[in-house]
Amino acid sequence: MKRVLITGTNSGIGLQLARDYHRDGWQLVACGRNREKLEQALEGIDCELCVFDMLQPEPMQQAVSELSPLDLVILNAGNCEYIDDASQFDAELFARVVNANLIGTANCLAAMIPQIKQGGRVAVVSSSVTFLPLTRAEAYGASKAGLDYLTRTLGIDLAPHHIEVSLIRPGFVDTPLTRKNDFPMPGRVSPEQASAAIRKGLAKGKSEINFPFGFIMVLRLLSWLPHRLWAALARRTARSDK
Ligand SMILES: NC(=O)c1ccc[n+]([C@@H]2O[C@H](COP(=O)([O-])OP(=O)(O)OC[C@H]3O[C@@H](n4cnc5c(N)ncnc54)[C@H](OP(=O)(O)O)[C@@H]3O)[C@@H](O)[C@H]2O)c1
Numbered sequence: 001m002k003r004v005l006i007t008g009t010n011s012g013i014g015l016q017l018a019r020d021y022h023r024d025g026w027q028l029v030a031c032g033r034n035r036e037k038l039e040q041a042l043e044g045i046d047c048e049l050c051v052f053d054m055l056q057p058e059p060m061q062q063a064v065s066e067l068s069p070l071d072l073v074i075l076n077a078g079n080c081e082y083i084d085d086a087s088q089f090d091a092e093l094f095a096r097v098v099n100a101n102l103i104g105t106a107n108c109l110a111a112m113i114p115q116i117k118q119g120g121r122v123a124v125v126s127s128s129v130t131f132l133p134l135t136r137a138e139a140y141g142a143s144k145a146g147l148d149y150l151t152r153t154l155g156i157d158l159a160p161h162h163i164e165v166s167l168i169r170p171g172f173v174d175t176p177l178t179r180k181n182d183f184p185m186p187g188r189v190s191p192e193q194a195s196a197a198i199r200k201g202l203a204k205g206k207s208e209i210n211f212p213f214g215f216i217m218v219l220r221l222l223s224w225l226p227h228r229l230w231a232a233l234a235r236r237t238a239r240s241d242k
Pocket of ligand 1: 013
């Protein structure tokens with residue numbers, strides 16, 4: 001039986017992936033930083049729980065080192081906060097988001113790569129925010145752009161070690177993370193749709209999984225605009241949202 005470890009399984013995309021892989025017969029290692037929340041979210045699902053905060057590498061290393069070898073690791077846990085007023089740049093918020101998304105993922109990689117079987121795969125959940133600079137996303141976008149570079153480079157450097165790497169960039173997904181957004185979210189998909197797209201891409205061994213298709217196409221087209229034009233458009237869209 002194949003074994004998958006997923007981080008952030010008490011909520012949103014991670015919870016749906018956990019339900020779906022379990023239903024498909026995988027052995028599940030479900031990770032979260034709060035045991036009570038994890039147990040509640042995964043009630044009735046037979047799985048191994050692995051409790052750690054991604055920002056505390058030592059206890060994480062300890063918890064992960066006790067696991068049996070893994071076929072698939074999905075580093076999904078992350079956070080989003082926006083810079084509301086760039087003229088009063090909030091460096092603490094910036095550090096919080098970069099720590100959660102980029103440094104937290106790096107801590108997971110350090111602990112988990114040694115646990116992945118030869119021929120196994122590690123997948124990192126970034127975001128479609130990295131296609132374009134979006135207003136107020138200085139911290140979230142920078143953290144996810146860092147993840148893109150990290151993941152692509154890792155794909156090159158882990159290949160000789162027989163570990164495959166996938167970069168996952170979702171558009172908007174209806175989860176607690178986006179429910180607090182106060183702006184329109186075009187093309188938003190359900191967690192079920194997100195999980196299906198991710199699982200299909202991983203089963204095909206894709207190195208990049210971007211979805212939903214239509215929204216990603218629009219972002220790709222917009223990313224070809226000269227920056228000045230895009231910046232004017234982004235500013236106008238931001239003003240009309242207010
Ligand atoms: N929803 C979207 O539209 C969207 C789009 C693109 C990318 N993404 C990415 O998809 C991933 C999952 O997001 P989601 O929408 O499913 O959000 P979510 O429902 O808020 O889930 C985020 C998960 O990450 C966990 N987490 C955060 N910081 C952690 C830490 N320091 N240590 C351990 N766990 C931590 C959370 O645990 P707690 O509950 O304990 O905080 C939660 O389980 C994130 O990386 C997000 O950036 C989401």
